[in-house]
Amino acid sequence: MILYDTLTAQKREFKPILGNRVNIYVCGITPYAETHIGHALSYVMFDVLRRYLEFQGYEIQFVQNFTDIDDKIIARANEQGISTKELARIYIEDYFEAMDSLNVKRADHYPMATIEMPKIIEIISSLIDQGYAYPSSGDVNFRVTKDPEYGKLSHRTIDSMLEWANEELTENKDHPLDFALWKGTKPGEPSWDSPWGAGRPGWHIECTAMAIRYLGNTIDIHGGGQDLIFPHHENEIAQSEGYTGDKPFVVTWMHNGLLHLGNDKMSKSLGNLVTVKEALSNHTSDALRLLFLSSHYRSPLTYSESLVESSDRARQRLVNALKPRQTEIESELDGLKTALGVDVSTYQDRFEEEFGIDTQSYQLRFTAALDDDLNTPQAIAVIFELAREINRYKGMDVEVSSAQDCLRKLAGILGLSLDSTMSEPxxxxxxxxxxxxxxxxxxxxxxxxxxxxxxxxxxxxxxxxxxxxxxxxxxxxxxxx
RNA sequence: GGCGACGUGGCCAAGUGGUUAAGGCGGAGCUCUGCAAAAGCUCUAUUCGGCGGUUCGAAUCCGCCCGUCGCCUCCA
Incomplete structure (x- = not known):
């Protein structure tokens, strides 16, 4: 399999570090608001990556964090008069509901910032000892200039960033681009004890702590939205490689393109967001997945109602292809079968095998597509071609059940359930x-x-x-x- | 200002040096059907933003231009 790596900016052959095992870390959400379809796009994409690697026989360790303490959570919790913990709990639950309904497989671990304090503090201490970080009036900052490779992921230099950056809060910092590993507490904020006083972790350090703790110093695949490349992942590399001394921190960096909402009347009141809940109230989860996967994961995608609707119709086409062939001839055969005590289906299977649909070639084309940097649009095209051929054979009244099994299997790799509406509540x-x-x-x-x-x-x-x-x-x- | 994308039929979207430019949605016609639905078949880009260049040959490489967008601040 070939995957595009953001750091080296090229497609490379993917090979796990350790035998058959693939470690994947995907940045999770900050649970302060409802899960929206942009999140859905990202996690569906990484879900397909995971499902495909599993299909190829890899053993996956999938870790996804929750950033359950940060400025927005604090602000929102204060607004609502509840604790940050309670706020996070509510939206984590919302997240799981959304992902479950989108048929996104659960990760193996969901670590949270607030319960990883020992590791976080250990890393920060080490970074200070190694000269990568310095305490400053209650905060601890990472010294960007200590890392000669800083900027390598986002392909910029410190100088180029300084020119246009709106970095102004230089008070506690030695350098405008230095970023907080630890934030000293302010009145009314939840805090944790540390060698530098009460406070809370900065945004990026938790991911370093969790990734290293659960997956080791070097992980196979680290993913997230393209908006995380800078500063989040850039800082993560700097911290992690500074702390462990092991390079690379990540073998393959994967970033999905962002979901756009048309400038139209999508959501007048609530910013410009469509929540997963809203989207699923009008559409099937398969339609959403089909929409997300119908463009390449690194390209941006503009969401609109009419696009999901056409995906829904496309989905229906696949569902129809999976419906059983039901004809007079079949029932006659069944009648014959029981009357004569002969297993007619054996002959049908053999006929299908020898004269029927070449499912293997479809599967080969399907995997070839995904092998090329997860080319889901091409993989979907293969599925639709298979569906058409199934329908054609159904029309000729030829047994198609093994081709349908193949279609179901390939669709399953994309996480499409293709539930027939026959299975009613x-x-x-x-x-x-x-x-x-x-x-x-x-x-x-x-x-x-x-x-x-x-x-x-x-x-x-x-x-x-x-x-x-x-x-x-x-x-x-x-x-x- | 820096870095980076992208511009393919009515819409969405693959393809990135060489057979008929995938697939989906939409549209047209035909077949099946009492009608409808579903399905099948055929058609729907001699052309890939524009202009040059490289090449035997380019949507695909190079240059310029036009246009859209992302990141550089919290964000999947």
Whole structure:
């Protein structure tokens, strides 16, 4: 597999540091507000990376943090009159709900800044001892000039940043770009004890502490949004490599392009955000995933309702391809099978194997796409081509179940569940027998060519969210999404 | 000012030196069907922002220009 690395700015062959094991650290959220679709884009993308590596047989250690203490959390908690801890708890829960509904697999560890204090303090102490950091009136700052490679990730130099930077808070700092490892406490703020007095960790140090603690001094893949490249990840490298002395801190830096919201009337009141909850109230999670994955992860994507809607229709196409082939001939075969005691399906399978869809070539093209820096748009194209061929074979009444299995498997690597709407919620199931009754009555009406009444039943049911589809083998129905 | 992206059909979006420029949505026609839906087939970019250059050959490399955007401040 080839992956693009932000640090070296090139695509390189991916190879785990240690055998079969791949360590992944993805920067998590600061839980002070609801999870939005920009987060969703990023975590869906890393979810696909993880699923694909697992599919390739790697053993994944996936760590994702929560920054559960920072300025915004404090401000927000004060606004709402609750503790920072409680605020974080609320939005962490919201995050998990959002990710679960998007079918994003859970990480192996979710460390939080506030419970990693010992490691954080240990690292800061060491950085001070090594001359990388200095205490300054309650704060501890990282000395940027001590690191000759500072700026290597974001491809800038200290000088170039100084020219245009709005760094003004130089009071406690020896250099405008020095950044806080530890912030001395202010009145009314939660704080933790440290050798430098009460305070709290700076933004970047927690990730260093957690990544090193859970994954070691050098990790395979570190990811996040492109907005984290500077300063967050830049500072993380400086701290981590300063602390451990081991380089590189990260073998492959991966950054996803950011989600944009059109300048339109997306969200008048709430800034310019669409929360995952809002998006999922109108769309399936598969549609969102399909949308996110239909452009390359390093490109920006502009979100709009109409785009999700077209993704939803595309999703429906895949779902339809997975619907079982149901024809008169099949039921006749089933009848024959039981009547003669012969396992007809064996012959069907052999026929499918020899004359059917070449699922292997689809899978090969699919993996080739993902092998090339996670080219999900191309992988999706392969899936749609497979779906079309399945439909074509269904039309010819050839067994397609193994091709459907293949489609399901490949879609699963992209985290698409492709649930048929046939699997309706339980509260609807009690309506089933009535719907079945109506359908069978309608079938009789149709044999009597009472089209107007038959169509009326279909229309009325449609109004109630039930879709009827007639075919030569009978009528199928399902609930709308 | 620095660093970096991007501009491909009506919309979204792959492709980055050489067969017919993927795929999805939308649109048109046909087939199937009582109708509808679903599905299939065909069509929907002689052309890849513009102008030059390199090359036997470029959407793909180089230069310039036009346009859009991101980061340099909290952010996935």
């Amino acid at each position: 339980s509260n609807k199931s009690e309506a089933n027998e009535f719907i079945n009754l109506l359908v069978s009555i309608r079938t009789e009406l149709r044999t009597e060519k009472n089209w107007s009444l038959a169509d009326k039943i279909r229309d009325e049911l449609d109004g109630m969210g039930v879709i009827l589809e007639d075919s030569s083998s009978g009528t199928q129905w399902e609930f709308k999404d």
